[in-house]
Amino acid sequence: GVLFLDELPEFPRNVLEQLRQPLEDRGVTLARANMTLEFPSAFMLVGALNPCQCGYYGDSTRECRCTGAMIQRYLGKISGPLLDRIDLHIEVPAVPYKELRGQENGLGSNEMRDRVRAAREIQARRGCYNAHLPSRTLRSVCRLDEGGERTLELAVRRMGLSARAHDRILKVARTIADLAGSETIPAKSVAEAVQYRSLDRSYWN
Known part of the structure; x- marks a missing residue:
């Protein structure tokens, strides 16, 4: 099922910390x-939060009243080890009215369904979905091309990512590459996966 917080x-921080074991082991002891x-x-696990305590950090129409220390304290309520276990950190800014009323010619539901189905079939043939890949097979399944290797190394070094965050990025990049039908993981798939780690950076992107 889905647990939405x-x-x-x-x-309470002690409550959030109790999620670490089931997120890692898919079980409770x-x-x-x-x-x-x-x-x-x-x-x-799906979690939602404001960008800061007042909710307006990065808003183009309203002024944020929070200081840098206040934002750090607010985001610091979520521990690094818990963030490491969350695969995707996605910022969702307010949608401008024109975009809200416009008609985007993006990917249709049917096309997206077909791509997801094809990606899941690829993963099923490997014997395991990407999210559940064990460490012992991670490197062999998540094979990076030369550009992907350079991109991941740069991201880990610049962002100071943990080994666990590195592995999460690999799994997400592998999924993005599967959706594109790519056998190896190119730089653009790694870059997109890194973009989904916004809470690993200082404040927000």
């Missing part, structure tokens, strides 16, 4: 007295 930083119980917990 609105206003993510407002949850309960220790009581002389016994230990394990339960499956393969859920998808």
Whole structure:
């Protein structure tokens, strides 16, 4: 199922930290007295939060009242180890009225469905969906071309990413490449995956 947490930083930190094990292991371990119980917990976590405490950081029409320290303190309510376990960090700015009323000729639902279905079939033939790839097979499945290797190395070095964040980027880049029908992972797939790590940067992109 899907676990949706609105206003993510407002949850008690100790509650959020309890999500780390099930996100990593897709299971929950309960220790009581002389016994230990394990339960499956393969859920998808979706969290929503404002860009800052007042909600207007980066807004083109309203002024943010937060200082840099306030923004850091607000975002700091979500720990680095928890962020490492979240694959996609996506900024969703307010949509201008013209775009809201306009008709974009983007990818249609049917075409997107077909691409997703094809990508899932590719992953099924490998024996495992990308999100569940174990560390021992990650490098062999997520093969980067020369440009992809350079792009990932640069991102890890400049952003100071952890080993876990590195692996998450690889899995997302592998999925993007699968959607494009690419056997190896090119630089553009890595770059797109890195763009989905906005909370790993200082403030927001």
